[in-house]
Amino acid sequence: MLMWEFIIPLMAAAVQSGTPILYATLGEMMTEKGGVLNLGVEGIMAVAALAAFVTSFATGSPWLAFLAGGTAGLAFASLHAFVCITCLGNQVVSGLALTILGLGVSTFLGVPYVGLAAPGFDPFAFPLLSSIPVLGDIFFRQDMLVYISFVIPFFFWFFFRRTSLGLHVAATGEMPAAAAAAGLKPVALRYFAVLTGGFLIGLGGAYLSLAYTHLWTNGLSGGRGWIAVALVIFAFWRPGRAVIGAYLFGGVMAFQLRLQAMGTHIPSSLLLMLPYLLTILVLILSAWRGRRIDAPAALGTNIEPEA
Amino acid sequence: MSELRYVRPARVRPLPEGAVPVVRLKEVTKRFGKVVANNAITLDIHSGRIKALLGENGAGKSTLMSMLAGRYKPDSGTMEVDGRPVRFESSKDAIAAGIGMVYQNFMLVDSMTVAENVLLGQEGGFFINPGEMEARVDALATEYGLAVDVSARISDLSMGERQLVEILKLLYRKSRILIFDEPTAVLTPEETNRLFEALWRMTEQGKSVIFISHKLEEVIALADEIAILRRGRIEGELDPTAIESKAELASRMVGKEVLLEVDRQPVEVGEPVLEIKGMTGLGLTDVNLEVRQGEIVAVVGVAGNGQKELVEAVTGLVKPPVDTVFIMGQPWRKFFAESTWNRSMCYIPEDRLGLATMRNQNLVDNLLLTTRKGFARGMWLDKRRAERDTEELIRKYDIRPGRIHALAWQLSGGNLQKAVLARELYRQPRFIVAEQPTQGLDVSATEEVWRRLLDARAMAGVLLVTGDLGEALQLADRIAVMYRGRILGMLPTSEAETASRIGPLMAGVLD
Numbered sequence: 071m072l073m074w075e076f077i078i079p080l081m082a083a084a085v086q087s088g089t090p091i092l093y094a095t096l097g098e099m100m101t102e103k104g105g106v107l108n109l110g111v112e113g114i115m116a117v118a119a120l121a122a123f124v125t126s127f128a129t130g131s132p133w134l135a136f137l138a139g140g141t142a143g144l145a146f147a148s149l150h151a152f153v154c155i156t157c158l159g160n161q162v163v164s165g166l167a168l169t170i171l172g173l174g175v176s177t178f179l180g181v182p183y184v185g186l187a188a189p190g191f192d193p194f195a196f197p198l199l200s201s202i203p204v205l206g207d208i209f210f211r212q213d214m215l216v217y218i219s220f221v222i223p224f225f226f227w228f229f230f231r232r233t234s235l236g237l238h239v240a241a242t243g244e245m246p247a248a249a250a251a252a253g254l255k256p257v258a259l260r261y262f263a264v265l266t267g268g269f270l271i272g273l274g275g276a277y278l279s280l281a282y283t284h285l286w287t288n289g290l291s292g293g294r295g296w297i298a299v300a301l302v303i304f305a306f307w308r309p310g311r312a313v314i315g316a317y318l319f320g321g322v323m324a325f326q327l328r329l330q331a332m333g334t335h336i337p338s339s340l341l342l343m344l345p346y347l348l349t350i351l352v353l354i355l356s357a358w359r360g361r362r363i364d365a366p367a368a369l370g371t372n373i374e375p376e377a
Numbered sequence: 378m379s380e381l382r383y384v385r386p387a388r389v390r391p392l393p394e395g396a397v398p399v400v401r402l403k404e405v406t407k408r409f410g411k412v413v414a415n416n417a418i419t420l421d422i423h424s425g426r427i428k429a430l431l432g433e434n435g436a437g438k439s440t441l442m443s444m445l446a447g448r449y450k451p452d453s454g455t456m457e458v459d460g461r462p463v464r465f466e467s468s469k470d471a472i473a474a475g476i477g478m479v480y481q482n483f484m485l486v487d488s489m490t491v492a493e494n495v496l497l498g499q500e501g502g503f504f505i506n507p508g509e510m511e512a513r514v515d516a517l518a519t520e521y522g523l524a525v526d527v528s529a530r531i532s533d534l535s536m537g538e539r540q541l542v543e544i545l546k547l548l549y550r551k552s553r554i555l556i557f558d559e560p561t562a563v564l565t566p567e568e569t570n571r572l573f574e575a576l577w578r579m580t581e582q583g584k585s586v587i588f589i590s591h592k593l594e595e596v597i598a599l600a601d602e603i604a605i606l607r608r609g610r611i612e613g614e615l616d617p618t619a620i621e622s623k624a625e626l627a628s629r630m631v632g633k634e635v636l637l638e639v640d641r642q643p644v645e646v647g648e649p650v651l652e653i654k655g656m657t658g659l660g661l662t663d664v665n666l667e668v669r670q671g672e673i674v675a676v677v678g679v680a681g682n683g684q685k686e687l688v689e690a691v692t693g694l695v696k697p698p699v700d701t702v703f704i705m706g707q708p709w710r711k712f713f714a715e716s717t718w719n720r721s722m723c724y725i726p727e728d729r730l731g732l733a734t735m736r737n738q739n740l741v742d743n744l745l746l747t748t749r750k751g752f753a754r755g756m757w758l759d760k761r762r763a764e765r766d767t768e769e770l771i772r773k774y775d776i777r778p779g780r781i782h783a784l785a786w787q788l789s790g791g792n793l794q795k796a797v798l799a800r801e802l803y804r805q806p807r808f809i810v811a812e813q814p815t816q817g818l819d820v821s822a823t824e825e826v827w828r829r830l831l832d833a834r835a836m837a838g839v840l841l842v843t844g845d846l847g848e849a850l851q852l853a854d855r856i857a858v859m860y861r862g863r864i865l866g867m868l869p870t871s872e873a874e875t876a877s878r879i880g881p882l883m884a885g886v887l888d
Contacts, residue, residue: 231507234500237489241497244486251484252498252546253469367487 080324081208086193088320089216090115090277094298095305095312096226097143097270102302103230104263105243105368108150109165111271112295113172118143118275120176120183123286126279127188135188136215136276143272144265146172151264155257158372169295176290183286190280191215213281215273222270223309239263243366246373256373274298297349304352306364315352322348390601392423397460399424399585400445400476400554405454407440414440416609417454422554427576427586429600429617431593431630433819437609438589442556445587446478447471477552479543481559487532491525495545517549522578537568544575555579556587561595562817565679573599591819593626605629630820639827639851644671649706650722650808650838651691656701659686661862666840670807673830673839675853676864677846678883683862684812684842691840692724692810704808718750723806725797727813733797734785741767741781744800751804770799774825791822798829809839815848827852850876858882 094111101108108114122139126132150168153159191213200210209220230236239259241249246256278290297319305311326341334341398421407415414437422428430438443449445456447465455462458474465471468478485494492507492514500510507528514527518541525534525541534542540560547555557576561569576586576599590596596603597617603626605612612629620626647670656664661683668674676684690697691704693713702709704722716722726732734743741760744767745752752759752766767781774795778787785793794814801809811830815823830839830852843849849856850870858866858879865882868875881887 232505233503234505235503237493237497237500237505241486241489244488245484248484248486248494249497251468253472254498 076328078204078207080321080328082211083324083328084317084321085209085216086212086320087282087323088317089212089219090274090282091294091298091301091319092219092313092316093222093274093277094271094295095301095316096222096309097267097272097274098298099267099302099305099307099309099312100226100270101147101264101267102369103243103307103366104239104260104267105246105366105371105373106151106154106260106264107161107165107370108147108168108264108267108271109162109299110147110150110168110172110295111298112291112293113169113176114143114146114268114271115172115275115278115291115295116176117146117172118272119279119290120180120286121272122276123180123183123188123279126190127183127186127286130189132190132280135190135280136273139276139280140269140272143275144269147264147268147271150268151261154372155260155264158374161370161372173289173291177288180286180288184288186286187284188279188286190284192281215277215281223313226309235262240366243368246368260373271295271298293346297345300349300353303365304356306356307366308364319345319348390426392426392601396423398422399459401457401460402441402445403455403457405441405444405451405456407437407444407449408452413609415444415451418606418609418611420604420611422585422587423602424553424585425580425583426601427580427588427599429588429590429596429603430606431590431596431603431626432606432612433591433630433821436606436630438606439558441606442478442558442587442589445471445554446476446556472550472552475551475553476556477547477550477554478556479540479547479558479560481562483539483543485531485539485542488530490528490530491534491542491545492527494531494542495527495549499549514545514549518545521545521548521575521582523575535568536563537565537571540564540568540572541575544579548579553583554585554587556589558589559591559817560588561590561592569595591630593630597626639824639831641831641852643854644834646671647838650704651840652703652706653687653691654701654703656690656697658698658701659690659695661686661690664862664864666857666864666867668808668838668840670836670838671834672854673834673841673852675841675843675849675856676859677843677849677856677879678859679844682859684859686862687859688724688810688812688840688842692722718748719804720807721804722808722810723747723801723804725794725801725809725811725814727816729790729793729797730786734793736786737784739782739784740771740776740796743785743796744770744803747800748804766803770796770803774799791818794818794822794826798826802829802833805836806833807837809833809837810842811839812842813844814841815843815845823848846876846879849879860885 094115098108098111118139121142122135125138126135129135146168150164153164154161193211193213196210196217200206202210230240238249238254239262241254242256242259243263249256249259275291279286301312301315301319304315322345326344329336329341330338400422402418402420404417404419405415406413406417418441430442432438440449444451447468447470457463463474492511495514496510511527518525518527523541523545525538531539531542544555560572564572580586588599597620600617602614603617604614607630649667649669651666651668653664653666664687666674676687678684689695690702697709700708704712730736735746741763745758745763749758752763764781770776771779771781776792776795776799788796814830815826818826830841833839841849841853853870856868856870856875856879857864858868860883865885865887866878868878
């Protein structure tokens with residue numbers, strides 16, 4: 071009874087609300103693998119969510135809108151890439167500026183669209199797979215963008231373990247000097263990592279306005295970008311763990327919504343804190359396990375031109 | 378020459394008649410601003426032979442080889458490879474011409490495997506297969522008899538193994554001329570032996586090796602030919618088998634008769650400044666040691682036998698067991714609680730650019746690092762006075778470049794060590810802990826450091842931790858030999874048989 075009415079719907083909701091976080095986490099992970107820290111995830115998601123919504127509203131094509139979200143993410147991340155990689159600016163400052171800018175821009179440009187709806191993606195039962203008991207109900211009665219997010223971690227893994235480009239990107243994130251000595255172009259590789267990462271983060275933003283809701287409201291990103299930054303650490307820069315982390319957070323978000331809907335006596339502001347409380351717990355846990363060493367060694371440092 | 382640690386398999390490899398050099402440098406000159414780093418250098422490199430470039434720090438060895446490796450371009454003169462003149466625009470061109478260089482700091486990605494590092498940028502396709510990559514590198518390593526686990530991560534390897542990986546990188550890129558810049562600086566004696574064997578094996582397969590060093594003993598043992606560089610010029614080329622003594626080679630390298638021996642007058646011994654009483658723990662077992670003012674006590678041993686732990690416990694980097702370490706008569710905890718900036722303890726660490734100085738700060742700030750209390754007025758720092766004092770120290774210790782705003786990393790090893798020494802002696806210490814104080818320094822800088830340490834005995838007692846037996850015998854009054862965390866013997870240098878007793882003790886042999 072409890073199982074069918076509460077737990078399974080909750081887990082399905084966890085997958086759904088975890089999906090934008092998963093896209094963003096993988097995007098940030100890609101960026102960091104190349105050695106660049108991008109704290110602008112929250113801002114990139116907000117801008118991409120608006121770009122996707124406006125595209126869908128104007129053209130009526132959710133697929134075009136999804137791509138537009140990714141492209142907007144890529145374009146916005148290219149600002150960060152230019153500041154950090156070309157101008158050797160401080161990565162933390164640039165990322166924070168990007169977040170503030172992104173939130174401001176999306177709120178300002180989104181004013182005419184507040185409360186409007188646009189076509190998006192709706193859940194459907196995936197043929198065959200949705201009839202698997204329990205798992206089918208949780209994973210395969212979702213929308214198309216969720217299904218796409220299932221395969222990205224595999225691509226991610228394959229890219230870094232089985233392609234030379236992935237090896238080059240990772241080498242650049244670990245030791246740009248060694249990559250340069252091997253005849254690679256660390257600057258170009260870092261651009262690649264930041265732009266690809268920005269595209270993935272943008273897809274996460276697009277999910278918010280195309281599938282999570284079909285409406286435009288202010289503050290749609292709702293702190294998910296920050297959670298993604300923390301999740302990269304929690305995941306020790308591994309895509310498989312990113313999936314677990316994203317669904318865990320999705321679950322907490324969905325759970326607090328449900329608790330509120332059920333009318334508990336716990337104040338809603340306390341419930342809203344739950345995901346961030348979990349963020350802090352997760353960071354403490356990963357620090358406690360001493361796995362910070364899994365971070366790309368050159369993360370956050372710029373490539374100084376040779377003196 | 379019987380005391381050499383390294384023995385070459387074939388003592389003489391004469392150059393065949395009419396051999397054509399693979400690389401020919403003709404009148405190569407390189408200037409940096411007004412400084413002439415290399416002045417009309419002419420040098421031949423032959424295949425299948427090891428050429429040593431011997432010279433002091435700053436003699437121009439690395440500059441010369443960096444030009445050959447494509448990092449710098451010569452201002453004038455020509456370089457020929459296989460009889461054809463070449464101009465390298467980048468190190469890529471040099472690699473394409475078959476010239477590869479192993480730099481002092483390795484260019485390896487720690488978190489990746491040996492195979493990935495060797496093949497980085499040379500994978501040969503978009504899709505890669507770790508198993509196939511490892512097989513490829515393993516075949517290469519076997520071909521040259523280099524024993525290294527190709528699937529191991531670099532972070533799990535010793536310095537010697539990492540160097541093998543650098544060599545594999547060059548071999549994979551079909552380098553025929555391999556340049557090594559001070560390759561033994563980071564190696565243990567055993568690893569050095571293994572490196573030398575690898576180098577010999579490579580020359581037997583027709584490779585040319587250029588070995589940059591300032592260690593006389595290694596050069597004599599390894600090289601087929603020795604070229605001495607001094608102040609940017611070739612001072613002479615000689616045959617290692619014709620060398621009479623190390624002193625002769627040293628004097629040609631430095632240009633003046635250096636006495637690798639210093640005159641050590643005994644100083645009146647005063648109060649104990651360090652007492653270690655029955656310390657067990659931190660990897661040490663029942664260590665007893667006393668250092669008095671006016672004497673130098675050396676701690677020697679193969680690296681990793683507890684010297685580091687001992688230094689850390691004495692200098693306050695880790696907490697020793699209670700009531701085992703007494704500094705200037707006070708228990709450890711009390712000493713560090715009440716420690717003052719001067720007339721106290723100072724530490725000259727082995728890691729000059731990490732622990733001793735801040736690499737991106739200038740000499741004034743680096744001076745203030747341990748002496749700031751001497752320049753404090755309430756909560757303010759008297760920076761102007763610090764600058765004046767830094768200038769004076771630069772003059773007194775002849776630290777180059779002689780600018781107070783030079784950053785730590787811009788100084789050569791010898792000058793940086795002089796700066797550290799100047800700072801620490803400025804504190805007028807009563808107890809000095811010096812860890813490998815002359816490692817990597819050239820002869821004249823070594824001499825300077827030795828003299829300063831001997832002079833410091835007037836006010837202080839010195840604990841000298843060194844891997845250089847010659848240094849210990851020259852400077853110390855007593856030598857403690859460490860083996861597996863124990864002090865196996867405390868030998869006075871005044872006794873003649875001490876020198877011969879150290880070796881067996883270092884190996885753990887108690888008569």
